[in-house]
Each structure stands twice: as C-alpha cells, then as structure tokens.
Amino acid sequence: MKTHQPKLKPPPRPLFSCGFFRYCTQSVISPTNPTAPVLPLISEPTPPPPPPPQTHSESSSSSNTSQSFTQWRFSHTPISTTNCLTDTSPETTQIHYQSPAPPPPPPPVVISDLQELFHVAELQLSTGLDSDRVKAIYMLQHSLVNPRAAAEGGESVSCPPAVMRGVLGCLKDKQLAKPATRVLLALCLGECNRHVAVEEGAVGKVVEALVDLDGGAVAERALAALELLCTVAxxxxxxxxxxxxxxMMVEVMRRMETTRGRENAIGILAVIFGGTGSGDAMGFAPQEEVARVVMLAMQGACSARGRRKGAQLLKILQENERLDLSQEVG
Known part of the structure; x- marks a missing residue:
C-alpha cells in the first residue's frame, strides 16, 4: 500500500526581486543562519567630531578674528595709501616727539611818543615775567624803527637806565638777541643814550655776546652799536x-660774512690800537695777526669806508711795531 507523502509546498516567492533585499532577508534576518554574516562595506561619510567646548575668551577671540577678517575683506571705507605711509614713516614719529616750536612774537605795538614808550617798557620789564620782557623788547623794536617816533623824540628824550639794563640783558638770549640788537643800535644812534649804555656796562656785555653770535646780521648790528659806544671816551x-x-675781535674778523660787519670790526680794532702806545697794545693780540686779518678783509668784499679804516689801522700797526707789511701781503 503506497503511502502518500505530503507534497512540500514550494517556498513563497519573495515579494521583491532586489538582490540586496534578498540577501538581507536570507542571511541577516533568516532564523536559520547561525552566524552573523559580514555586512558589505558601504561608503558613507563619517560625521566630523564635535568641536571642543570653547571658553569665553576663546569664543570672543574667534569672533573678533572672524569679524576683523570680514572687515578687512568687505570693508567699504577707502584706505588712503598716502595717509598710511605718512602715519607709519619714521619722519612722522620724529615730528610727534619733537619739542614744541617757540611761540610766535607778539603782535606789533607801536607807540610814537618816546616818553610814553619808555614808561610802558619800564613797567613791563619791572615785573620779572618772561612774557612781559618779550612784549617790551618787541614793542621797543617796532616803535624805535618808526620814523615818526624818531622825529618827535630826537635827542630830547633819553632812555631810562632800567630800560637800557633790560635791553642789554636780552643780548645773550638766543630768542631775543635779534630784536635786542636792533633796539640797542637804534638807541645808540642818539648820543645821549650812548652815555646811558656805557654807564650800564654795555661795552662788556656786547663783547661777551659777540662770542656766541655768528657772522650774520645780528653780529653786524652788535658791532655797529659797539663802534658807536666807542665814540664816548x-x-x-x-x-x-x-x-x-x-x-675776540680777530676771531670775529675771520668769521664775519657781511661787508658792513667787516667795516665795523675794523673800526673797533682801530679804536683799540689807535688810542694806546706800543707797549699797551701788545697785551691785546699779536699785531701781526691783526694786520693779516685786516688785509684779508680789505682784499675781499669790503666797502670803501672799510678800506679807509683798514689803511688807517695798518698805518698805526706799522708805526707801533715797525711791521713790514710787504711780507704780509706776499
């Protein structure tokens, strides 16, 4: 008797024919597979690791860095190359550290009445303040060069001793030497003021001031005032x-640059050597050296009056020391 074996039903057909899905259902999900198969490698992008926690300072610096970069990259403010070069150049840095320039002179104040002028100047000089002294010197300068003041004053009004002392005290001041020499020369044009200046020691103060002056216009005016002072005994x-x-006069003759200055220097040397004997003149300076600088001045740029003064001085030196001037010329 034949036994009927039950017919095995074929396995149900998978719903999907996708090979990958079939592989997964047969190998991974199937309960009959005892070991887990090796999954195929799928190239998926790995996520970046999380950034480390930032402190407040790091976050602020990072924000500032990004912000500064954004400003540099997208700034709409035009940058001037000239200003940048000027601000970063060494010359600009030196200008920032230079000492401030001296203040400009005060505005000119002109007083035509000499009595009132000297009175106001004496009051300003008596305060002892540098600012008042500057105002007084410039006021005297602007007023004394005024032709109207000279015409009205003339020889009748003499400079007070206090004002003369104030003017002489400014000769060695580098900022006030220029107006002070102008004021002194203007005052010495009047004979009455020469006596006042000599009594206040003007000769010695002018000689000491000439040591620090160059051979320009300031020294020329100082020499002119000194020569006028020598007209007083x-x-x-x-x-x-x-x-x-x-x-000192020999040195001044060497460095003097102006024609008028050489003329005044020769006149002062003539006063020195013309009023003394041969024995006293030896104490001033070697007369051979004096003759040499005078002759060099006469051979250069020198006025006609300067040459006449120089010839007179050379004659005095020749009589005092029996100098052979022909050798000096050669």
Missing part, C-alpha cells in the same frame, strides 16, 4: 680794558 677806555677784546 668812557666807552673806548672800557673797550681797551677788556681782557678778551683783542683775540
């Missing part, structure tokens, strides 16, 4: 009594 005697006047 007491002034000439004080000049000859000064210990440094001989060597």
């Amino acid at each position: 007491e002034g000439a005697a004080e000049l000859r009594a000064h210990a440094l006047v001989g060597p």
Whole structure:
C-alpha cells in the first residue's frame, strides 16, 4: 500500500526581486543562519567630531578674528595709501616727539611818543615775567624803527637806565638777541643814550655776546652799536680794558660774512690800537695777526669806508711795531 507523502509546498516567492533585499532577508534576518554574516562595506561619510567646548575668551577671540577678517575683506571705507605711509614713516614719529616750536612774537605795538614808550617798557620789564620782557623788547623794536617816533623824540628824550639794563640783558638770549640788537643800535644812534649804555656796562656785555653770535646780521648790528659806544671816551677806555677784546675781535674778523660787519670790526680794532702806545697794545693780540686779518678783509668784499679804516689801522700797526707789511701781503 503506497503511502502518500505530503507534497512540500514550494517556498513563497519573495515579494521583491532586489538582490540586496534578498540577501538581507536570507542571511541577516533568516532564523536559520547561525552566524552573523559580514555586512558589505558601504561608503558613507563619517560625521566630523564635535568641536571642543570653547571658553569665553576663546569664543570672543574667534569672533573678533572672524569679524576683523570680514572687515578687512568687505570693508567699504577707502584706505588712503598716502595717509598710511605718512602715519607709519619714521619722519612722522620724529615730528610727534619733537619739542614744541617757540611761540610766535607778539603782535606789533607801536607807540610814537618816546616818553610814553619808555614808561610802558619800564613797567613791563619791572615785573620779572618772561612774557612781559618779550612784549617790551618787541614793542621797543617796532616803535624805535618808526620814523615818526624818531622825529618827535630826537635827542630830547633819553632812555631810562632800567630800560637800557633790560635791553642789554636780552643780548645773550638766543630768542631775543635779534630784536635786542636792533633796539640797542637804534638807541645808540642818539648820543645821549650812548652815555646811558656805557654807564650800564654795555661795552662788556656786547663783547661777551659777540662770542656766541655768528657772522650774520645780528653780529653786524652788535658791532655797529659797539663802534658807536666807542665814540664816548668812557666807552673806548672800557673797550681797551677788556681782557678778551683783542683775540675776540680777530676771531670775529675771520668769521664775519657781511661787508658792513667787516667795516665795523675794523673800526673797533682801530679804536683799540689807535688810542694806546706800543707797549699797551701788545697785551691785546699779536699785531701781526691783526694786520693779516685786516688785509684779508680789505682784499675781499669790503666797502670803501672799510678800506679807509683798514689803511688807517695798518698805518698805526706799522708805526707801533715797525711791521713790514710787504711780507704780509706776499
């Protein structure tokens, strides 16, 4: 008797024919597979690791860096190359550290009445303040060069001793030497003021101021005032009594640049050597050196009056020391 074996039903057909899905259902999900198969590698992008926690300072610096970059990249403000070069150049840095420039002179104040002028100047000089002294010197300068003041004052009004002392005290001030020499020369044009200046020691103060002056216009005016002071007997005697006047005048003659300045220097040397004997003149300066610088000045740019003064001085030196001037010329 034949036994009927039950017919095995074929396995149901998979719903999907996708090979990948069939592989997964047969190998991974199937309960009959005892071991887990190796999954195929699928190239998927790995997520980046999370950034480390930032502190407040790091976040602020990162924000500032990105912000500064954004400003540099997308800034709409035009940058001037000239300003950048000027601000970063060494010359600009030096200008920032330079000492401030001296203040400009005060505005000119002109007083035509000499009595009122000297009174106001004396009051300003008596305060002891530098600002008042500057105002007084410039006021005297602008007023004394005024032709109307000279015409109205003339020889009748003399400079007070206090004002003369204030003017002489400014000769060695580098900022006030220029107006002070102008004021002194204008005052010495009046004979009455020469006596006042000599009594206040003007000769010695002018000689000491000439040591620090160059050979320009300021030194020329100082020499012109000194030559006028020598027209007073007491002034000439004080000049000859000064210990440094001989060597100093020789040095002034060497560095003097103006024609008028050489003329005044020759006139002062003539006063020194013309009023003394041969024995006293030896104490001032070597007369051979004096003759040499005078002759060099006469051979250069020198006025006609300067040459006449120089010839007179050379004659005095020749008589005092029996100098052979032909050798000096050669």
